[in-house]
Amino acid sequence: MLANANRMTPYLFLAPAVLVMAVALLYPIGYMIWASFLDWSPSQRIGEAEFVGLRNYGNLLGDAAFHESFWVTLRFAALVVGIEMVLGVGLALLLDRELRGMTVLRTVFILPMMIAPIVVGLMWRYMYHPTVGTFNRTLSDLGLPTVPWLSDGDWAFASVVIADIWQWTPFIFILALAALQSLPRSAMEAARIDGASGWQLIWHIKLPLMMPVLIVTALLRLIDAFKVLEVILVMTNGGPGLSTEILALRISRTASEFQQLGYAAAMSNVLLILLLILTLAMFGYTKVQELRAARIRAAEEEA
Amino acid sequence: MPQIVFEGVEKSFGTTRVLPPLDLTLDDGEFTVLVGPSGCGKSTTLRILAGLETLSGGEITFDGRPIGHLEPKERDIAMVFQDYALYPHMNVARNMSFALRLSRIPKAEIETRVHKAASMLNIDHLLDRKPAELSGGQRQRVAMGRALVRDAATFLFDEPLSNLDAKLRARMRTELAEMRDTIDKNMIYVTHDQVEAMTLGDRIVVMKDGRIQQQGTAEELFARPVNRFVAGFIGAPTMNILPARLYRDAEVLRVRGEGFDLPLTPAQDAALRAAGLEGAVEIGIRPSSFTTDPAGGAPIEMTVSVAEYLGAQSVLNTRVGPHEVLAEVASTRRLRSGERATFHVAPDDIMIFDPESGERIAT
Numbered sequence: 001m002l003a004n005a006n007r008m009t010p011y012l013f014l015a016p017a018v019l020v021m022a023v024a025l026l027y028p029i030g031y032m033i034w035a036s037f038l039d040w041s042p043s044q045r046i047g048e049a050e051f052v053g054l055r056n057y058g059n060l061l062g063d064a065a066f067h068e069s070f071w072v073t074l075r076f077a078a079l080v081v082g083i084e085m086v087l088g089v090g091l092a093l094l095l096d097r098e099l100r101g102m103t104v105l106r107t108v109f110i111l112p113m114m115i116a117p118i119v120v121g122l123m124w125r126y127m128y129h130p131t132v133g134t135f136n137r138t139l140s141d142l143g144l145p146t147v148p149w150l151s152d153g154d155w156a157f158a159s160v161v162i163a164d165i166w167q168w169t170p171f172i173f174i175l176a177l178a179a180l181q182s183l184p185r186s187a188m189e190a191a192r193i194d195g196a197s198g199w200q201l202i203w204h205i206k207l208p209l210m211m212p213v214l215i216v217t218a219l220l221r222l223i224d225a226f227k228v229l230e231v232i233l234v235m236t237n238g239g240p241g242l243s244t245e246i247l248a249l250r251i252s253r254t255a256s257e258f259q260q261l262g263y264a265a266a267m268s269n270v271l272l273i274l275l276l277i278l279t280l281a282m283f284g285y286t287k288v289q290e291l292r293a294a295r296i297r298a299a300e301e302e303a
Numbered sequence: 304m305p306q307i308v309f310e311g312v313e314k315s316f317g318t319t320r321v322l323p324p325l326d327l328t329l330d331d332g333e334f335t336v337l338v339g340p341s342g343c344g345k346s347t348t349l350r351i352l353a354g355l356e357t358l359s360g361g362e363i364t365f366d367g368r369p370i371g372h373l374e375p376k377e378r379d380i381a382m383v384f385q386d387y388a389l390y391p392h393m394n395v396a397r398n399m400s401f402a403l404r405l406s407r408i409p410k411a412e413i414e415t416r417v418h419k420a421a422s423m424l425n426i427d428h429l430l431d432r433k434p435a436e437l438s439g440g441q442r443q444r445v446a447m448g449r450a451l452v453r454d455a456a457t458f459l460f461d462e463p464l465s466n467l468d469a470k471l472r473a474r475m476r477t478e479l480a481e482m483r484d485t486i487d488k489n490m491i492y493v494t495h496d497q498v499e500a501m502t503l504g505d506r507i508v509v510m511k512d513g514r515i516q517q518q519g520t521a522e523e524l525f526a527r528p529v530n531r532f533v534a535g536f537i538g539a540p541t542m543n544i545l546p547a548r549l550y551r552d553a554e555v556l557r558v559r560g561e562g563f564d565l566p567l568t569p570a571q572d573a574a575l576r577a578a579g580l581e582g583a584v585e586i587g588i589r590p591s592s593f594t595t596d597p598a599g600g601a602p603i604e605m606t607v608s609v610a611e612y613l614g615a616q617s618v619l620n621t622r623v624g625p626h627e628v629l630a631e632v633a634s635t636r637r638l639r640s641g642e643r644a645t646f647h648v649a650p651d652d653i654m655i656f657d658p659e660s661g662e663r664i665a666t
Binding site: 184186187189190191192193194195196197200204205208209211296 | 353354355374375376380381382384385386387388389390391392401402405406433435436449453
């Protein structure tokens with residue numbers, strides 16, 4: 001009896017957390033999955049909605065606007081994560097040294113990350129303003145032609161990419177810096193004695209040793225980039241046309257503007273599956289790393 | 304194989320001075336060991352020589368050519384680190400060939416050199432392994448191999464054996480000694496272990512607080528230490544150092560302390576007179592200078608507190624008056640703790656130190 005009670009104890013302690021999870025996470029997700037099989041408008045209660053099976057998903061396949069949105073999201077995520085990785089890691093390599101005022105500089109660098117996304121969106125919208133914005137005013141003061149930052153499709157896409165890079169490069173910078181500073185110092189010294197130049201040191205020693213951290217960082221950022229909403233919502237609201245309409249925005253508009261809750265739910269599920277794949281890839285990668293470490297430890301104990 | 308000269312080399316970290324001006328000459332083809340307790344500046348000296356630390360003052364020359372401003376890679380040195388410093392993401396072969404690949408040596412030659420070094424160190428079968436898949440001793444060999452393939456003019460070793468267990472350390476010490484005889488290069492070896500220093504060094508440089516106390520062969524340091532520190536540092540078990548007073552009894556100079564009274568030789572008498580030392584002194588007697596043989600010198604009474612039986616020899620922890628004294632004698636019979644016994648020591652084997660400066664009065 002007592003043994004039995006002891007076995008149950010951990011579950012008892014876990015119960016509140018499981019309950020919260022069920023109510024706050026599983027229930028809404030289940031609700032969303034169920035809704036994706038319905039033709040449901042906001043004026044109806046969910047029970048009144050018509051069950052349409054996989055029709056919503058079928059429609060998605062032929063929906064050009066959804067395809068455009070999906071494509072914009074992919075391009076956006078790939079571009080921002082790519083550029084942020086290069087800039088973040090580059091900055092970390094540059095600033096991984098002991099200079100006066102380094103701590104202050106590092107703090108300044110990570111400030112953008114701490115600003116609320118809505119504020120970031122507003123800030124950039126004002127800076128991109130066609131006549132009174134910082135950029136165009138500076139350009140015209142210099143006698144240069146102004147740029148249609150948010151009113152031309154290609155420029156608008158570039159503008160949201162720039163804002164995202166500004167906000168999230170610091171995230172990669174601090175993780176890359178932490179990775180750099182935990183590298184074995186003596187291996188670096190050995191490489192210097194072995195004749196490695198600064199570039200060779202980065203290429204042959206530092207980057208390969210940072211790689212595990214960099215891969216997880218990139219996956220984390222990728223997951224985040226797929227979900228981006230607020231900054232773009234505030235800056236362009238997806239326009240002009242569909243040029244900056246990322247998936248999250250498309251979903252929000254489908255639900256609120258077009259009043260198609262079931263269809264929006266189906267889109268959300270597609271995004272969820274995409275993110276799930278990325279998350280699983282990340283877990284898979286860390287698992288592989290752990291297994292390798294375990295195998296190495298086992299080999300070590302044997303030796 | 305250059306002659307390496309340190310001229311007034313200084314090093315400070317911030318306001319902390321680690322090396323006062325240091326002068327040292329390392330001859331061509333010599334195996335030099337820098338030895339001393341931790342914090343004595345031996346590792347810093349080596350790192351300055353490697354170019355991993357900058358000079359705060361002075362200059363280092365290779366055959367008269369100043370090299371203080373050169374990058375490590377321009378100094379033609381190879382180094383073995385205490386933690387081996389292998390590249391974790393490269394296998395053994397790539398670890399060993401890294402420097403060669405950087406200097407764009409043809410593939411075939413790289414392969415020959417790596418295999419030659421690997422077979423010399425018995426690690427040929429490990430070439431495909433990553434460092435993490437190796438034992439401590441194997442990593443150590445790879446680190447050596449990586450230095451060997453370089454064929455550099457100067458080899459630096461920074462406490463390379465200190466992370467190994469006692470048995471492995473002894474074996475690697477022997478192998479290093481063999482390597483020293485086959486490879487005709489400048490080798491500079493830093494250790495805190497006086498046994499390593501004694502077995503490996505053509506020349507041993509004893510350091511303390513950034514200053515060179517004495518340099519010479521193992522025999523010189525053991526037989527003629529310049530001061531109390533070197534005498535205590537070199538030799539195991541450690542030399543016994545006891546406070547004593549000089550006095551004269553029927554024209555014979557003697558030393559007396561609590562629990563002992565020993566005669567000195569006329570040579571010692573003359574040396575002391577020349578040094579102008581009288582009254583208080585410190586005497587040093589190596590544990591191995593004691594013998595149970597009555598013909599072995601003047602008698603000294605000792606009370607055994609612990610007897611460590613090591614086989615042919617025993618190390619005795621004894622008391623002489625209030626002093627703890629170590630003696631290493633042949634294990635002719637088992638001594639019990641608390642037992643009182645008479646040992647003998649030859650007056651020749653007694654070293655005398657100036658109690659103020661710690662200098663040994665040379666005879």
